[in-house]
Amino acid sequence: MASGEHNDTVAGAVVRILPLGDRAMLVELASLARVLAFDAMLRANPIEGVTQVVPAARTVALHVDPSRVDAAALSPQLRELARTTASPVEQGTVDAPVEIPVNYDGFDLDLVADDLGATPAEVAELHSGIEYTVAFNGFSPGFPYLAGLPAALHLPRLASPRARVPRGSVAIAGEFCGIYPTPSPGGWRLIGHTSVPLWDSGAAVPPLLPRGTRVRFVPRMSAAQPAGEPSSLTQALLPPAISAEVRGSGAGAGNDSGVPPVLTVVDPGPLTVIEDGGRPGRLGWAVSPGGAADPGSLHAANRLVGNAPASAALETVGGISLSARRRTVVAVSGARGRVTVNGAEADPARPLLLVPGDSLHLAMPAMGARIYVAVRGGVAVPRVLDSRSFDALSDLGPRPLRPGDDVASAGRAPFSVAEEAVPTGPYPAPGDLVTLRISPGPRANWFTRHAWELLTGREWEVTPESNRVGVRLRGEEPLPRADRYADAELASEGLVAGAIQVPPSGAPLVFGTNHPTTGGYPVIACVATTDLPRIGQLPAGARVRFEPSAISFVQPGA
Missing domain, CATH: 3.30.1360.40 (Gyrase A; domain 2)
Known part of the structure; x- marks a missing residue:
């Protein structure tokens, strides 16, 4: 290993x-x-x-x-x-520091105070009494890692991350302070909150606090919760299931093409979002590439209706019903489930002509996890950072679809409709075994040899808590750390899709297309790039076996 x-x-x-x-x-x-x-x-x-x-x-x-x-x-x-570059460089801009007003009312403030033998007011005074500098942006868009945290406040992350941390939470972990730009999972200690927006997708530099920015926190007297946000305790108890993805706050499926809608959503099922080729090239702003969880199936659906491969389409977990408003051509690809038009069985491997009043229904899939519905011309919604994709971790892009939403076409398709089926799959059913090739990750040495044997020698079950951010796995026993790293805290570092991160629980999490850009739990292995689309089609109940493969390009002694 x-x-x-x-x-x-x-x-x-x-x-x-x-x-x-x-x-x-x-x-x-x-x-x-x-x-x-x-x-x-x-x-x-x-x-x-x-x-x-x-x-x-x-x-x-x-x-x-x-x-x-x-x-x-x-x-x-x-x-x-x-x-x-052996000598450190001076950090920080010459501009005046950005002042962030903070209500010191965080869920963990009393616990932090107890650890320090101080009062909550003394913790707030210590935290707000110095100037910070943004070392880098990571985790999710707009999240600043602020250097300069007083040593007394250097506390470890929570043993078990919260499923959902409220927007604007001011938090500490290790040597850093951070602010959560959007509701998201998180394992930092919450000491307060701010209502200042940290991200503006329409700005030339979207993060309010980019690398090098100087920051000061200004205490506020009021301890009111931000408007529209449940309490920290309520958020901490929310399960990390599909329901967390449905609460996205971006724009809906609006029409930016200047033409009437072609479809109306009657029932979006548990989750239907809009996805395209994603947002590559913006990791420095903590924006993951995102896009379709199974690009091959997206491309196949678009090919059937004559679109460019990465055109925006609907990505659904099934159970969706659509009503045609205008004459259009659609195609279905991806996970296998019953497809009907006006109640009659339809061939999902070929383009489907819909006329006004037609009803298209996609049942929950029997095999696979995500179905793609392409519309000739592509789905029209406003672009955010050059993409029409929804990001489940950061809420970037159009929100998940709701009943009554209209779906418009983005315009003319560049190619003719395909006459032959575009093959995709195979797709696993619950209980099926899927093999994913892996290579050792950057922190494989944090784990025992037995942990590696468990990872590669046992089968792992996909849990219902899996989503576009990552696939959570359940096994017979947790992956044990090596003794020297049993209680070690890993400094946050870069992540990729397919990274297999192991939190203190010992249950592996395989990151998907909406993965955080940095994380603070050790990565024991990484899935081969060519196997990543298979992650996006793993249904709950499927079994996974990891197969060691010499795919890493960093060789010993290189």
């Missing part, structure tokens, strides 16, 4: 190169200051084939295009760059 890491010492600082799947790597340095200096050097001196650079607390994630660079040969170049 060797992780393929390589160590080197540069000007007294240990440099380790760690694998992160087959298209990324982590460069680990000795301190946050060295990370920021190394990140600045990489941005000033781009490396051919390195498509994105994502700094974190102790690491810099490099995302690589294998067709443009021999990633295994990058180590000497990276070590040389590290030598030239």
Whole structure:
């Protein structure tokens, strides 16, 4: 279970190169200051084939295009760059600090005060009495990792993350302070909240607090909960199931094409969203690529109606009913379930002509997890960061569909309707066994050999709590950590789709298309890029077996 890491010492600082799947790597340095200096050097001196650079607390994630660079040969170049950035750089902008008003009323404030032997008011005074600097953006769009937290407030994350943390929560973990821009899962300690918006998708620089921004917290007297937000306690008790995805706050399925709608949603089923090719290239703003959970099925549906492969379409878990408003052509692909038009069985492998008044119904699938419905011309909703996709973690893009929503076509399709079926699948049914190829992750050494044997030698069951953010697995026993890491706290570092993260519970979570961009639990392994679409089609009850495969491009001794 060797992780393929390589160590080197540069000007007294240990440099380790760690694998992160087959298209990324982590460069680990000795301190946050060295990370920021190394990140600045990489941005000033781009490396051919390195498509994105994502700094974190102790690491810099490099995302690589294998067709443009021999990633295994990058180590000497990276070590040389590290030598030239051995001295920390000064951080922070010359602008005045951004002031963030805070109500110190967080769910964990009393517990933090007890840990410090202080009062909540003293914790608020300590937290607000200094100036912070945004070291990097991570986790989700607009989430700032603020450096400068007083040492007395350096506390570990919660042993079990909350399923949902309220928007605007001010939180602490380890050496950082952060603010949750949207309701999301989270394991940091909540000490207060702010009503200041942290993200504006329409701005030239969407995050309010980008890297290098100076920040001060200004206590407010009122402890009122933000309008429209349930209490922290209520949020903490919410289950991390599909219902959490349905509460997205983005725009609905509006019409930006200037033409009348072609479909109306009668019943969206448990969850129907709009997805396209996603938002690649924005990890530095903590925006994951996102897009369709099963791109192959999206492409197949679009091909049938003559659209470009990544055109926006409906992604549904089934149980959806649509009514035609105008004459149009649609196609269905992905998970297998009964498809009917006006109650009569329809062939889902071919384009379907609908005329006004026709009713299209897709039953809950018997095999697979997600079905795609393409409309000729593509689905028209406003673009957010050049994509029409909904992001389940950050609420970016159009909200999930509701009864009565209209669906419009984006315009003319560039190709003719396909005359032949486009093959997809196979798709697993609950109880079926799916094999996913993996390679050791950057923190495989945090776990015992027995943990690796459990991961690769046992079958794991997909739980109903799985969603577009990740697939939660249940096994016979948890994955044990090595003794030296039993109580260790991992500094936040870059993540990729397919990363298998293991929280303190020992139950693995396989990140999906809407994964956070950074995370603080160790990644034991990563799924091969070519197997990622299979993750998006895993239904609850399916079984997973992980097969070790030498797919990592970071080789021992590289």
